Amino acid sequence: xxxxxxxxxxxxxxxxxxxxxxxxxxxxxxxxxxxxxxxxxxxxxxxxxxxxxxxxxxxxxxxxxxxxxxxxxxxxxxxxxxxxxxxxxxxxxxxxxxxxxxxxxxxxxxxxxxxxxxxxxxxxxxxxxxxxxxxxxxxxxxxxxxxxxxxxxxxxxxxxxxxxxxxxxxxxxxxxxxxxxxxxxxxxxxxxxxxxxxxxxxxxxxxxxxxxxxxxxxxxxxxxxxxxxxxxxxxxxxxxxxxxxxxxxxxxxxxxxxxxxxxxxxxxxxxxxxxx
Numbered sequence: 001x002x003x004x005x006x007x008x009x010x011x012x013x014x015x016x017x018x019x020x021x022x023x024x025x026x027x028x029x030x031x032x033x034x035x036x037x038x039x040x041x042x043x044x045x046x047x048x049x050x051x052x053x054x055x056x057x058x059x060x061x062x063x064x065x066x067x068x069x070x071x072x073x074x075x076x077x078x079x080x081x082x083x084x085x086x087x088x089x090x091x092x093x094x095x096x097x098x099x100x101x102x103x104x105x106x107x108x109x110x111x112x113x114x115x116x117x118x119x120x121x122x123x124x125x126x127x128x129x130x131x132x133x134x135x136x137x138x139x140x141x142x143x144x145x146x147x148x149x150x151x152x153x154x155x156x157x158x159x160x161x162x163x164x165x166x167x168x169x170x171x172x173x174x175x176x177x178x179x180x181x182x183x184x185x186x187x188x189x190x191x192x193x194x195x196x197x198x199x200x201x202x203x204x205x206x207x208x209x210x211x212x213x214x215x216x217x218x219x220x221x222x223x224x225x226x227x228x229x230x231x232x233x234x235x236x237x238x239x240x241x242x243x244x245x246x247x248x249x250x251x252x253x254x255x256x257x258x259x260x261x262x263x264x265x266x267x268x269x270x271x272x273x274x275x276x
Contacts, residue, residue: 005030005219006051006188010060013043013050020046022243023060028188033210033220035230037254038240039263044223045087047240048192051221052084053077064188078107081187085194087223089174093166097157100165100176101146104183142183149179152209171202178209189213190221195229207233231255239263 006028013021021043028034036044049055051062053074061070064080072080083104092100150157153175160168165176174194181189194210195203207229214220214233224230230237230251237254239247247257254260 004028005065006221007063008051008060009063011047011050011057011062012059013046013055014058019243021050021057024238024240024245026238026245026248028219028221030219031217032235033214033222033233035222035224035234035237035251036240037224037227037230037237037260038246041242042240042263043243044240045192046243048084048190048221048223052082052190075107078184081184082190083181083184083186083188084190085174085177085181085192087192087196089170089177091165091168091173091176091180094164096162096164097150097168097176098143098146098161101149101179101183102142104180105142105146107184146179146183149182152182152212153179154205156205171198174198174206175209178206182213186218188219188221192223193225194222195224195226203229227255 004027006026008024008026011021011024012019024043024047026034036047038044046055050057053069053072053076056071061068063069064077064082067080069077069080069082092103095103147158147161150161156172157175157179160172165173168176174197178191178194191210195206198206203226210220210222210233222230222233234251236249237247237251238245239254239257239260241259241263246259246263247254
């Protein structure tokens, strides 16, 4: 049996009397792709924010590979191998495509030795000026790695390595955000609506990238509204509505669950294909 990488127990988050996440339990096994679905306002992104350290829960806990990470900062979680993307893509507009991806390697930098760290920001400045051989070698290796990550997206990004991110199309900005998350070498990758705003061709390409990542054994937690894509990619699905878990299990089982159909349609199931 696969080991459990992510464990969520009783996770709850309130906002001014509104319960956005209400007692969610979920275990994600090593190498699984688990999707979280539900109508707008179901609490999916709030769940992601609490797991990834952008928000703190009012109750419950989160464990990553057996370590309690509840309430830890995103920076600390990045060092533990948790990376995520956002519903509304976030890139550094004035940095090049390559530099955006290299930002994702920051938590992995090894060439900053303890002696330099003791100087704090001054140590980082000295490293930038002096540039020891170890730093130069690491930078070259990370650049090669970033270029390999960008190559996952075919010719969408490689010809634009030196272009500023603000010059990219919407879909390419989303691709850069995913590439930056992959540069962390995550153990757990959290994708919040990675195909939002994409056309059919762009969605298909992104699905192929995610499927290839899954094939490498990467553990993925996915929020996605395009349910045909969810059905093809997911090992399991968690359905939420109004902050609650309303169904969990195999994709087809969750899709056909009466509570899931009702959450999407607003009435009991007689139009199942609307959520197929």
